[in-house]
Amino acid sequence: xxxxxxxxxxxxxxxxxxxxxxxxxxxxxxxxxxxxxxxxxxxxxxxxxxxxxxxxxxxxxxxxxxxxxxxxxxxxxxxxxxxxxxxxxxxxxxxxxxxxxxxxxxxxxxxxxxxxxxxxxxxxxxxxxxxxxxxxxxxxxxxxxxxxxxxxxxxxxxxxxxxxxxxxxxxxxxxxxxxxxxxxxxxx
Amino acid sequence: xxxxxxxxxxxxxxxxxxxxxxxxxxxxxxxxxxxxxxxxxxxxxxxxxxxxxxxxxxxxxxxxxxxxxxxxxxxxxxxxxxxxxxxxxxxxxxxxxxxxxxxxxxxxxxxxxxxxxxxxxxxxxxxxxxxxxxxxxxxxxxxxxxxxxxxxxxxxxxxxxxxxxxxxxxxxxxxxxxxxxxxxxxxxxxxxxxxxxxxxxxxxxxxxxxx
Numbered sequence: 383x384x385x386x387x388x389x390x391x392x393x394x395x396x397x398x399x400x401x402x403x404x405x406x407x408x409x410x411x412x413x414x415x416x417x418x419x420x421x422x423x424x425x426x427x428x429x430x431x432x433x434x435x436x437x438x439x440x441x442x443x444x445x446x447x448x449x450x451x452x453x454x455x456x457x458x459x460x461x462x463x464x465x466x467x468x469x470x471x472x473x474x475x476x477x478x479x480x481x482x483x484x485x486x487x488x489x490x491x492x493x494x495x496x497x498x499x500x501x502x503x504x505x506x507x508x509x510x511x512x513x514x515x516x517x518x519x520x521x522x523x524x525x526x527x528x529x530x531x532x533x534x535x536x537x538x539x540x541x542x543x544x545x546x547x548x549x550x551x552x553x554x555x556x557x558x559x560x561x562x563x564x565x566x567x568x569x570x
Numbered sequence: 571x572x573x574x575x576x577x578x579x580x581x582x583x584x585x586x587x588x589x590x591x592x593x594x595x596x597x598x599x600x601x602x603x604x605x606x607x608x609x610x611x612x613x614x615x616x617x618x619x620x621x622x623x624x625x626x627x628x629x630x631x632x633x634x635x636x637x638x639x640x641x642x643x644x645x646x647x648x649x650x651x652x653x654x655x656x657x658x659x660x661x662x663x664x665x666x667x668x669x670x671x672x673x674x675x676x677x678x679x680x681x682x683x684x685x686x687x688x689x690x691x692x693x694x695x696x697x698x699x700x701x702x703x704x705x706x707x708x709x710x711x712x713x714x715x716x717x718x719x720x721x722x723x724x725x726x727x728x729x730x731x732x733x734x735x736x737x738x739x740x741x742x743x744x745x746x747x748x749x750x751x752x753x754x755x756x757x758x759x760x761x762x763x764x765x766x767x768x769x770x771x772x773x774x775x776x777x778x779x780x781x
Contacts, residue, residue, distance in 0.1 A: 392629075393620065393723060408630035409719025412727065432727035502721050503637055503712045513724045542720025544630055559632050559716055 386550065391415075396429035396468035398481040401549035408544040410498035412514035414537070415545050416471070416521055417495045418478050418530070419552045420487035426549040427482050429474035433513075434520035436470035471520045475528070494525050495554050495566050497536040497545050504540055514538070534566040575735045576616050580769060583701075583776040585614045588739050591697035595741065598689045604667045606746035613740040619729045619759060622722060625738045626651060626755055629719030633657075634680055636687030637721075638708040640695075644768050646760040647725050648708055650687030651718065656752045657683055663745050684713045690756055694739065702771040722757075729759050 386402045393413060397405050401424035407415050410430070419426040467473040483489050499514035518537050525532055536543065536556045544557040554566040576584065589611060596609035615625050623629045634657050636650040652660065661679040691708045698704055714721050729736075737758040742751040760768050 393719070393726070409717040409723070411716070411720030411722070412724035432723065500720065502635075502714045502716060502724065504714070513727055540714070542716040544717070 386548070388546075391428055391430045393430055394432055394466050394469040396427065396474060396478060398425065398427035398478060398485060399549060400425050400485065403549045405547040405549065406545065410543045410545065411500055411502045412498070412512060412517065414471070414496055414498035414514070414517040414521060415547075416474060416478065417497075417545075417547050417554060418482060418492050419495070419547075419549075420482065420491045421552055422488060422491050423486050424549055424552070425482050425485050425487040426547055426552065427478040428545075428547050429468045429478050431471050431474050431517060431521070432469050434471050434516045436473045471517060472524060475521070475524050479528075479530075492530055493533045494530050495534045496521055496532060497543055497554065497556055497566060499537045500539050500541055500543070502540060502542065536564070536566050575765065576769060576772070579776055580772045581614075581616060583772050583779075584616065584737070587697050587701045588612050588614050588694065590701070591694040591739075592741060594697065595690050595693045596743070598693050599686065599743065602685070602689060603663055605663050608744040608746075610742040610744070610751065612742075615738040615740070617736055617738070618734055619726050619736045622726060622736055622738065622757065623719065625740065626718055627653075630717050632715065633718045633721065634683045634713060634715045635718075635721040636684050636711045636713045637725075638687070638691055638711045640706050640708055640758070640760070640764075642706045643704040643771075644706045644760055644764040646758065646764055647729070648691050648759075649722065649725070649755075649757040650683070650690060650711070651721075651755040651757065652683050652686075653718075653753065654715070656754065659745075659748070659750075659752055660686065663748075680713045680715060684711050686754075687711050687713075687756075690741070690754070694756060694758075702768075702775045704767070704771050725759060729761075734762070735760060735765055 386404045388404045388406055389397050391397050391407045405428040407430045414431050416429045467477040499518040501512045501514055541558045546555045555563055557563050592609055592612045596607045599607050632654040633651050638648040640646045640648055657679055661682050664682045688711050695706045739756040741754045744751045
């Protein structure tokens with residue numbers, strides 16, 4: 383696995399690749415990575431999300447502003463070109479999904495995994511209001527709405543994470559400081 | 571390194587304020603750690619928030635980070651970041667210092683960094699107060715040890731949509747009997763509403779000084 387091409391995804395970026403490849407993201411605090419995977423053609427996508435909602439339509443509930451049939455509208459612009467789509471949970475999900483289906487993933491087989499959303503400073507306000515918890519809530523709500531099942535997650539807590547998403551097996555390894563490595567398994 | 575928020579004159583003045591702050595910081599640290607410190611001229615970076623790691627370095631490196639809020643005339647966030655290796659050296663100095671009584675626990679290194687962050691933040695804010703006539707205070711520090719990006723991303727996420735300026739002060743301390751300097755990063759991110767207050771005060775102070 384280590385010889386696979388390793389793609390590093392920075393804050394507010396995203397990547398979609400076909401196996402063999404490893405998509406990695408380091409230093410997740412309150413940020414959340416959303417990973418979508420289609421085990422058939424082994425196409426996976428990862429987005430490093432910072433914020434729960436894109437500001438363009440901040441008045442509505444997250445995700446509501448997109449027409450229900452956005453999955454069928456191929457090639458449509460999902461955000462103004464100057465707005466970074468992977469920064470926000472709602473636009474990131476759609477961008478990943480569209481790019482994966484364009485590459486040949488089947489929209490019925492795609493499932494999701496999420497990691498991140500920690501609260502780094504324990505003295506901060508209760509986690510309900512924390513950015514990490516809000517990111518996770520928003521992403522889960524969007525996934526539920528789009529009927530994409532979450533098969534595993536490693537979220538919350540007070541430790542930063544680094545994530546390696548192995549596209550050949552669909553496995554996700556999560557590292558924290560101190561060297562502990564664990565795998566996101568089917569735990570939901 | 572500058573961005574478009576500050577003019578070169580304002581940046582010069584900011585640098586000047588921070589240089590004065592650095593002198594006071596070295597004195598304060600000497601008093602705190604009872605150890606002789608030499609301090610290099612601090613390097614000031616005024617950049618957009620998401621470029622922070624171009625200065626701090628590897629986002630995955632382990633750091634101890636102290637977080638404070640700025641309150642008063644200018645509000646925002648402050649961070650004091652010390653990479654782990656440098657933290658161990660600071661801790662070492664503190665342990666061998668005569669004036670300090672350090673309890674032997676896992677958290678002692680963090681509390682040393684927390685206290686140094688507290689002192690440095692106070693010293694730099696005082697120099698802003700003296701030269702810009704702005705009353706800025708900082709809240710009680712809270713510390714965490716983790717990956718650099720993980721401790722900063724929440725603030726960068728919240729600020730990136732609103733704030734355009736992040737000031738990083740890179741301080742190099744050279745303790746007596748040590749060859750290598752200790753790098754520390756003090757980060758100030760003013761809120762978008764306070765940015766104008768800060769830049770206006772810097773401009774006004776600069777005008778008064780230079781006539």
